[in-house]
Amino acid sequence: MLKTNTCLRELDLAENFIEDDGCVALAECLMINNSLTHLDLRGNFIEVDGAKALAKTLRTNTTLTHVNLSANSLKDEGCVALGRALVGAGTTLRHLDLGANFIMDQGCMVLAKSLTQNQTLTNLELHANNITDGGCKALAAMLKTNTTLRTLDLSHNKVSDDSCKALAKALQANASLTSIDLSNNLIGDGGCMAQARSLKNNRTLSILKLAGNAIQDTGCKALARSLKINASLTSLSLAGNSVGDAGGKALTKILESNTTLTSLDLGENEFGHRVCRAQAKSLMTNTTLSVLRLSGNDFGISACKSLAKTLAVNTSLKSLDLSDSNIGDEGCKALADVLVANQSLSELRLSDNNIGDDCSESLAGVLLSNTTLTALDLSGNIIGDAGGQSLAASLRANTTLSTLDLQDNAIGNVGGRALARICKSNTSLTTLDLAGNECMDDGGKALADSFDSDLPEPTYDGLKAEAKSLDASTELRLAGNALGDDGCEALVRSLDTNTSLTSLDLSGTETGDEGCRHLAKHLRTNTALTSLDLTGNVFMDEGCAALAASLEDSPSLTVLDLSGNEIGDDGCAALGRLLERNQVLTNLSLSGNAVGDEGCKALAAGLQTNTSLAILDLFSNFVRDEGCRTLAKSLEMNSTLQILDLCANSIKKDGIKALAKTLKVNSALKSLDLSANVITEEGCKALAAGLETNVGLTNLEMCGTEICDEGCKALAKSLRTNASLTHLDLRNNDIGDKGCKALARRLKINTSLTSIDLSGNAIGDAGCQALLENIGTNRSITSLDVVDNRIGDDVSKALSERLQQSPARRWVL
Numbered sequence: 001m002l003k004t005n006t007c008l009r010e011l012d013l014a015e016n017f018i019e020d021d022g023c024v025a026l027a028e029c030l031m032i033n034n035s036l037t038h039l040d041l042r043g044n045f046i047e048v049d050g051a052k053a054l055a056k057t058l059r060t061n062t063t064l065t066h067v068n069l070s071a072n073s074l075k076d077e078g079c080v081a082l083g084r085a086l087v088g089a090g091t092t093l094r095h096l097d098l099g100a101n102f103i104m105d106q107g108c109m110v111l112a113k114s115l116t117q118n119q120t121l122t123n124l125e126l127h128a129n130n131i132t133d134g135g136c137k138a139l140a141a142m143l144k145t146n147t148t149l150r151t152l153d154l155s156h157n158k159v160s161d162d163s164c165k166a167l168a169k170a171l172q173a174n175a176s177l178t179s180i181d182l183s184n185n186l187i188g189d190g191g192c193m194a195q196a197r198s199l200k201n202n203r204t205l206s207i208l209k210l211a212g213n214a215i216q217d218t219g220c221k222a223l224a225r226s227l228k229i230n231a232s233l234t235s236l237s238l239a240g241n242s243v244g245d246a247g248g249k250a251l252t253k254i255l256e257s258n259t260t261l262t263s264l265d266l267g268e269n270e271f272g273h274r275v276c277r278a279q280a281k282s283l284m285t286n287t288t289l290s291v292l293r294l295s296g297n298d299f300g301i302s303a304c305k306s307l308a309k310t311l312a313v314n315t316s317l318k319s320l321d322l323s324d325s326n327i328g329d330e331g332c333k334a335l336a337d338v339l340v341a342n343q344s345l346s347e348l349r350l351s352d353n354n355i356g357d358d359c360s361e362s363l364a365g366v367l368l369s370n371t372t373l374t375a376l377d378l379s380g381n382i383i384g385d386a387g388g389q390s391l392a393a394s395l396r397a398n399t400t401l402s403t404l405d406l407q408d409n410a411i412g413n414v415g416g417r418a419l420a421r422i423c424k425s426n427t428s429l430t431t432l433d434l435a436g437n438e439c440m441d442d443g444g445k446a447l448a449d450s451f452d453s454d455l456p457e458p459t460y461d462g463l464k465a466e467a468k469s470l471d472a473s474t475e476l477r478l479a480g481n482a483l484g485d486d487g488c489e490a491l492v493r494s495l496d497t498n499t500s501l502t503s504l505d506l507s508g509t510e511t512g513d514e515g516c517r518h519l520a521k522h523l524r525t526n527t528a529l530t531s532l533d534l535t536g537n538v539f540m541d542e543g544c545a546a547l548a549a550s551l552e553d554s555p556s557l558t559v560l561d562l563s564g565n566e567i568g569d570d571g572c573a574a575l576g577r578l579l580e581r582n583q584v585l586t587n588l589s590l591s592g593n594a595v596g597d598e599g600c601k602a603l604a605a606g607l608q609t610n611t612s613l614a615i616l617d618l619f620s621n622f623v624r625d626e627g628c629r630t631l632a633k634s635l636e637m638n639s640t641l642q643i644l645d646l647c648a649n650s651i652k653k654d655g656i657k658a659l660a661k662t663l664k665v666n667s668a669l670k671s672l673d674l675s676a677n678v679i680t681e682e683g684c685k686a687l688a689a690g691l692e693t694n695v696g697l698t699n700l701e702m703c704g705t706e707i708c709d710e711g712c713k714a715l716a717k718s719l720r721t722n723a724s725l726t727h728l729d730l731r732n733n734d735i736g737d738k739g740c741k742a743l744a745r746r747l748k749i750n751t752s753l754t755s756i757d758l759s760g761n762a763i764g765d766a767g768c769q770a771l772l773e774n775i776g777t778n779r780s781i782t783s784l785d786v787v788d789n790r791i792g793d794d795v796s797k798a799l800s801e802r803l804q805q806s807p808a809r810r811w812v813l
Contacts, residue, residue, distance in 0.1 A: 023050030051078030079107030108135030164191025192219030220247030360387030388415020516543030572599030579606025600627030628655030684711030712739030740767030
């Protein structure tokens with residue numbers, strides 16, 4: 001289609017299973033297509049070959065401006081290919097997202113070098129990779145000469161103080177970058193002070209994010225001093241650091257004179273009421289700050305009252321977050337008193353503050369007269385039925401509030417019923433979250449009525465739900481309600497007329513076989529629902545069979561979660577028939593049921609012809625060797641299943657051998673969890689033989705499977721030729737020094753493995769030292785866990801000292 005289509009501008013293929021083959025085919029089409037401008041391929045298991053194909057396309061394509069490749073596995077090699085493609089004179093790309101792609105310094109360095117010549121890219125996202133000093137310094141050097149890049153995201157990497165200093169120095173010369181995100185790195189006061197110095201000279205940076213680092217008072221004070229001079233910064237985030245009263249007061253005092261900052265996030269630091277009072281004082285004169293986040297700082301009631309007084313005169317603040325700040329009813333009432341007259345605040349977050357029903361009545365009074373508040377978060381408090389009723393009454397007259405979060409508030413049937421009635425008449429509320437309350441009995445009936453405008457005024461009790469856009473709802477959560485079969489029947493009546501609901505969560509609602517039959521009846525004609533969650537209910541084979549039969553011709557449902565029920569082999573027989581006929585379902589979860597060998601055989605029969613299912617979860621069932629063998633046989637023909645979870649069944653060596661044989665020919669399966677089965681040495685050797693020629697599996701989990709040294713040696717041998725496995729979980733086995741040494745030796749030459757978990761084994765000093773010695777030359781390993789072994793204190797200390805030299809890696813000793 002893309003070869004001939006001349007109208008399509010945006011194509012979103014996010015979170016599918018395109019992989020390299022699909023990406024290559026897509027890239028070939030884009031060599032000809034001259035209309036597409038936006039391409040989203042995030043989360044598609046694309047690796048190096050796919051990246052290279054796209055890179056080739058980018059050299060000649062003249063229309064693509066936005067490409068999102070985040071959450072794939074491009075690694076350095078793929079990044080290098082894409083980076084080199086950016087040098088081409090004809091490239092039009094402006095936005096490139098390479099987040100979460102296992103990119104390290106090598107790939108980042110090539111990308112940075114390319115950007116010294118590229119004149120089109122304005123946004124570059126490299127979040128959640130493994131970039132350290134080398135890559136950051138290369139980017140810093142690029143920023144000194146690049147004149148087009150506007151946004152750079154390096155959050156969730158390994159940026160240290162040295163790297164931060166290099167970036168800061170580059171910002172003194174750079175005149176184009178407007179936003180840089182350095183959140184969740186390894187930056188301390190040194191790096192923060194360097195950034196502060198750069199702000200004194202930089203005139204273009206408007207957004208600086210330093211959340212989740214290790215910045216303390218010294219760094220914060222330096223930033224405060226820079227804000228006396230800087231006239232460009234509009235947004236600053238320091239949340240989740242270790243800033244105390246001294247740093248907090250210095251920063252808030254600057255707000256008295258600063259006229260550019262509009263957003264300040266100081267949540268989750270270490271200051272108390274003094275900083276909050278200082279903040280209140282500064283807001284008396286500040287006329288530009290519109291967003292203030294102070295959540296997670298224990299400043300208490302008196303400081304909250306000071307802040308409330310400020311809101312009586314401040315007209316610029318639009319959003320205030322005081323969640324988890326210990327303000328209680330008294331502090332909340334102080335806020336409510338001033339909000340009656342305040343005509344600027346549009347968003348107020350007060351979650352987890354021990355607010356009761358008395359204060360909720362005060363807030364309800366605010367909603368009767370306030371005409372600016374559009375979002376109110378009271379989740380995690382204790383407003384109860386009385387509070388729910390008060391808020392419901394105020395919503396009869398309120399026409400501005402669009403989002404109300406009341407989850408986890410001890411609201412029962414009375415409060416739930418009152419809120420449900422309001423959902424029917426209120427025309428402004430689009431998001432209502434009531435999950436985690438205490439509505440029972442006929443719960444859900446009132447909500448069902450609120451969906452259907454032709455029904456009479458509801459008279460039923462109980463509600464516990466999240467309903468988004470009740471007039472055109474796309475998501476409904478009723479998790480944790482004791483709705484029962486009657487409540488389920490009332491609820492699903494709305495599915496006959498509602499054509500917009502795409503996600504329905506009925507987990508933990510005590511739905512039985514009868515409720516499933518009611519639900520199945522309506523699913524036969526429903527063409528909109530894409531996700532159905534029935535986790536943790538009480539239905540058995542009969543209910544499962546009804547659901548399966550109703551979904552055989554479903555054109556929309558892609559996710560079905562039946563975990564934690566009482567489904568046995570008969571129910572699985574119906575699901576097997578569903579898989580034979582339905583080619584839309586992609587995710588089926590049956591964990592925590594009673595699926596045995598016969599049920600597994602039925603599922604396997606369905607998988608032989610099914611071309612859509614990508615995820616099958618059979619965790620904690622009763623699958624034995626026979627069922628595992630039939631499942632393995634089906635995977636020799638199936639080419640779509642990507643993720644298979646067989647953890648905690650009763651599979652032994654014969655079943656494992658069958659799976660191992662399948663791995664020799666199956667290249668589609670990406671993740672296999674065999675934890676908590678009885679693999680032993682013999683089964684492990686069989687798996688290793690399968691891995692030697694397997695080219696698809698990236699994740700293998702074998703936690704608690706009785707693997708010893710000989711089994712580990714066999715696995716190590718397979719790593720000599722296997723080039724696809726990236727994560728290996730061998731926790732809680734019986735691996736000692738010999739097995740660990742064999743694994744360590746293979747790490748010298750293996751370049752694909754990025755994460756190994758060996759915690760909870762019997763590895764001693766010799767094995768651990770072998771790991772460290774051999775891993776020094778390995779450039780792909782980013783995470784190694786050897787906690788809970790038999791490593792002595794002296795070796796552990798020596799290892800810790802040496803591992804500090806490897807900031808790019810996660811070591812757990």
